[in-house]
Amino acid sequence: MEQYIKFSSIYYQFSVQRLPACPLTVHALLHIPYNIRNNGPPCNNWTFIMEHWCGSLLPSIKSQKQPFICLTLRQYHTAQLFEVVNHYNVTQLMPLRHDMNVPSWHEKLFLKSACALSYLFFLRRAVEQKHIPDMTIQKKIAKHMKTSFGGSIGAWLDILPQIMEHWAKVHIGNGGDLIQGSIAQMSSKQGLHNASFVHYELNTDSNAHCPQAKEDFVRTIYYGHLEYILQCTLPPNPISKNTKPETVLLGILTTCNTQQCDATLRLTYFKTMMLYIEIVDLAAICTVIGRIQTGTTDPWWAIVDQSGSWAHTVFTDDLLTADAVQQVDL
Structure with a gap:
């Protein structure tokens, strides 16, 4: 906490114009002790599921002017698909995931x-x-x-x-x-x-x-x-x-x-x-x-x-x- 306050006083200086000097990674340092206390060692606080989801959203951005509309439509269409699958029980029509026990070409x-x-x-x-x-x-x-x-x-x-x-x-x-x-x-x-x-x-x-x-x-x-x-x-x-x-x-x-x-x-x-x-x-x-x-x-x-x-x-x-x-x- 002392290091965070010192960093803010030097680089941020509590000025809106200097906000770019405070990236999200610096703020995330405040959450590390809390996460360790609740979830165990730092290696257990991984975010690969979230990163994988964000990676699936990137191809849906087709407009540089309205990227958030594209992301919203992606979320909406995904929710629609799973709702239809669950309502009509048509899981066999869903794209199959790669079987981990089937060898690839290499x-x-x-x-x-x-x-x-x-x-x-x-x-x-x-x-x-x-x-x-x-x-x-x-x-x-x-x-x-x-x-x-x-x-x-x-x-x-x-x-x-x-x-x-x-x-x-x-x-x-x-x-x-x-x-x-x-x-x-x-x-x-x-x-x-x-x-x-x-x-x-x-x-x-x-x-x-x-x-x-x-x-x-x-x-x-x-x-x-x-x-x-x-x-x-x-x-x-x-x-x-x-x-x-x-x-x-x-x-x-x-x-x-x-x-x-x-x-x-x-x-x-x-x-x-x-x-x-x-x-x-x-x-x-x-x-x-x-x-x-x-x-x-x-x-x-x-x-x-x-x-x-x-x-x-x-x-x-x-x-x-x-x-x-x-x-x-x-």
Whole structure:
């Protein structure tokens, strides 16, 4: 509030002629504390629905002299259309929305995998259709297959194809996130919004340090940086027991050193990316995460993971009277 009053006294000077010095964004600063108190963190006060509606109104402006008449007619015709649809129950005649589970012309749909029971992925932007992974990546893929199906690393190196299709983006079906590999990110300062940091989950053996102990797999959350995606086609083989070629989608990740902390439950930071490259099935990747840099001389990165149920705003009815609350408690 003090900064707002200071700004008004310097630039506005309480004069009508100086109103252009007070844009709406400055006035909006007054509403930030109120919105945080009522709606939660600032990220929950988004206005994409309103912006989308305003974007739908712009094409209706056909007159530069009378733009508000055009906007009014647009609103009127839209209300008329929905009134007719609701009154006569003719929703089947309405224009259909794009099915999010139908691939577009630049996407390739995958419904299942040899490793995962079922998933729905749309791969975008094939970087290289005849990509040959280097020997380090091939050994890591063989190790991943050994963990999934058994066998030995040497046997899998003989089974794995030499050429694997190379992808840069993946869109998780059923309304999931659009994830971009690091090779699809912009290198300039305009690419600060990085959609390649992900939350992925693996079943790890809690008794891995005891070779003689029985395996005890627990779900563990990890965070990493998606480099790219490989489409691996497994030929028929006795280890995975597939009688026809099966497709496995693999994510190549650089892991973040978060000490296996769950950012949906507690504050989680990482300082640098680990040098370790991990190969995971693409179905293990759940969602995109955000990062916030803290500090300048020795910066850390805080992880913003909103995949947990508690990370969403819940609106409650504050209009309940005291008597009603007592009856609910009873």
